[in-house]
Amino acid sequence: MGISERKIREKSEREGRIIATARRIAEEEGWEAVTIRRLAQDIEYSQPVVYSHFASRDAIVGAVALEGFGDMADALRAAAPESLSPREALEAVVTAFLDFAFGRPAIYEAMFVLPSGLRFARSDTPPQLRNTFGALMAAIAPFCRDAELATETFWAALHGLVELERHGRIRPAFRASRLSLVVEAICHTPDGGT
Amino acid sequence: MGISERKIREKSEREGRIIATARRIAEEEGWEAVTIRRLAQDIEYSQPVVYSHFASRDAIVGAVALEGFGDMADALRAAAPESLSPREALEAVVTAFLDFAFGRPAIYEAMFVLPSGLRFARSDTPPQLRNTFGALMAAIAPFCRDAELATETFWAALHGLVELERHGRIRPAFRASRLSLVVEAICHTPDGGT
């Protein structure tokens, strides 16, 4: 049955091309330029073929977001080799988080802002999401008792920094200073949140 | 010239009705239900009349957001009467922030997430935005040296908490614990961000 296997393989490749194309257009022109018609044209199939892979446009955003979480998990882990001290590792990880967010804003948007159908903290949460959260938690855990709670909280701080700066709410020039402040806060806060 | 004044008054009233209608629909059914056609129908005028008041849909979102900033500034100031200690005032203000965000999610969305054309930290920044930032800063200033930087940073933390919870990224049940952690962080962090 090599023929049906080839078909499955071709279908899988086509799905990958849809995701890659969506990602590229989003990065180059923003998500509002990612339309089903445009995707169909770029992969040289008709629109219903796109819908045979993804139930909706949001599902395509979700697929790009999932890839993004894989990339971010890798980036965060790579930023904190074991040779670093806890403080150095923490600084490296939060810096890597912001670098990812501002270096690939469209992917970040898919991951955290746009409707994508992805869910955290559930039994069906994909490993990419768990790994991203885990990489953050590994950096923060040395500084507190309830690591999960602290990770949620300081993850929120990082996300807030990204979003407010993206929307022109805070001064871009002071990004590094704010990041230092967050790191200070993590290092000096007694874990009293419970 | 009472006639032309009446016309100006009527036009202003109509503008207020557009904003109020947009706000109501957004709160009841979400922003995607706020369409120009729907607004026109509700105020009993045709669509071009709506465009004679607002240049675009985004401008309507911006008008609702501006009202929202006024409301939020009031809410934050009301939460922190002078009789409170700095620590109590801080807790009251951050709690009021989250209460506003989760109590009126559509208004919050207009203020912080949707494109609205509003700009912070500029010469033309409206007073409603300045007052909101000021109310936050008043609560945080007692705990740090560079109040503006600290306010930006902890404002980001609050916004991140709201956004991650809204998107199902963190556990709703632990909202209060995370908030306690943020307050702890503000109170115990030496102001080393500069």
Added chain:
DNA sequence: AAGATATCCTAGCGATGCTAGATCTTCAAT
């Protein structure tokens, strides 16, 4: 009363996400 000026509406443009139904290809069973 008549011309100028606002004011407002009808109708429509070019998009969007998404889908029904027809067409064409492929494969299994006779």
Added chain:
DNA sequence: ATTGAAGATCTAGCATCGCTAGGATATCTT
């Protein structure tokens, strides 16, 4: 080899969106 079922793909279209051109109507000025 033929035929009928099953699957893959496309054409064409629906409903809706933000937004606008151009004509009709009402109002004001002279």
